Amino acid sequence: MRKNKIVVLALSKLILIGIVAVNIYYAAKVLLPLFGIGLSQEQLDLLKSVIILFAGATGVNVAGNAVILYFRETLREKAFAIGNVLKIVGIIAVVLYVASFSKLGAELALLGGTVTGLVLGLALQPVLGNLFAGIIILTTRFVEVGDTVRIAASQIPYYIAFLPSYKYFSPDYVVPGFKGRVAEIGLMYTTLLLDTGYELRVPNMILLSSGIVDYTPKWSERQVVFVRVELPLSVIDIDKLEEEVREVLRGFNIVAIDFTEQSDKDYVIIRVKLEIPQGENWRNVKSEALKRLLKYRNEKITANLDKYLCLTRGILCDKYINKLATDVSSS
Known part of the structure; x- marks a missing residue:
């Protein structure tokens, strides 16, 4: 029902534009002489060309907007691309059609074209530049709607x-x-x-x-992100760290785990390189991976709290030393 209404409304506007254009032309041709204002054949041809040009451009704009409204629910953003291409092609076709049947004299056409070209070329340079750039973008698919x-x-x-x-x-x-x-x-x-x-x-x-x-995958091989986390040296086992991190990030596509640098002498920064599955949001993947790594760090600190406080923070060392002495004596 909605699409039928769009078609009927567009056809009504096109018919109205045609009726108005015809009435303007015949009013100038028939009614003006009754008031003593006669137009030569060249003037009538010029008026006819102007009327067709404006009526055609208006009709093309109406048709393009109707196409956008008709396909917007099914094609979404791509409907705008289709409608705008129709507008561009239609306007070019109208201009070429008017130029093909115009009966203006060669001298007048040459003079008018030269003057008009100079004026429009200077005044409308940004407009024409954007117009032709838009045509190139659409035809070459430099970017596409939805990308x-x-x-x-x-x-x-x-x-x-x-x-x-x-x-x-x-x-x-x-x-x-x-x-x-x-x-x-x-x-x-x-x-x-x-x-x-x-x-x-x-x-x-x-x-x-x-x-x-x-960022729309076409020829891209894959998308990867990096997650970095700082771990205290006092609570981790360097030899087992990579294995533990892989266990923590089970289910992720881990490409590599690297020790990137040491910070403040008591910390090490590891970098995890993750491959993002096709179609997934990289932010969500990176956020979940970082969340698991931070939870892993907190668990390691909690399990070795005395050692962490003494060796990393430099506080409450008596408790850690006593515990260490107890472990040595018991062994």
Whole structure:
């Protein structure tokens, strides 16, 4: 029912546009002479061309919007791409059609084309640049509706938060740019839905000249993330640590476990490299892995609390020394 209503409404608008265009032309051709205003054949041809151009552009816009509304429920964001391509092709077809039957004199057409080209070329350079960039993006599929991408461009300022090195433990490489899902590729700009929920509209010229990181798997072999955690040396067994970490992270696709560096002489930082399964959210995987590792660290500290407090924190050593002496004497 809803789709039928969209079709009927679009057809009604197209018929109305056609009726208005025909009435304007014949009003100028028939009624104006009654008031003593006569138009030459060249003027009528020019008026006819202008009417067809504006009526055709309006009709194409109506048809494109109708296509978007018709397919939006089934194709979602891709409906915008289909509708915008229809608009571009339709407008180009209308312009070519008007140029093909126009009977303007060659001199007038040449003069008008030269002057119009100079004026429009200077005044509409950004508009035309974005328009043709949009056509190239759509035809070459530089990005597609539904893709998750990150835009790295100097024209769009992006700053990463400066964090102290002792707090910033993530070794993941962050591409400096905005990341989001392509919602619409329009004639002038492309709309991205950012992770924050906001919309980012990027002019097509900037998008086409930007570096794009595509997170939608096509030729990518795999996606990996790194998880780092700091462990006290006093509560772990270096020789058994890798085996214990693999047991803690059972069920994850572990690529490698590395001892990356030593911090404050009493801690060691391990890095776990995880492969993300196809279609899963890497944030959820990394969060769960880090949660398990932190729980493992707390369990190790609790099980060796006296040793940890003495050797790592430098407090309550009497209790640990007495316990150590008791163990030695009993053995």
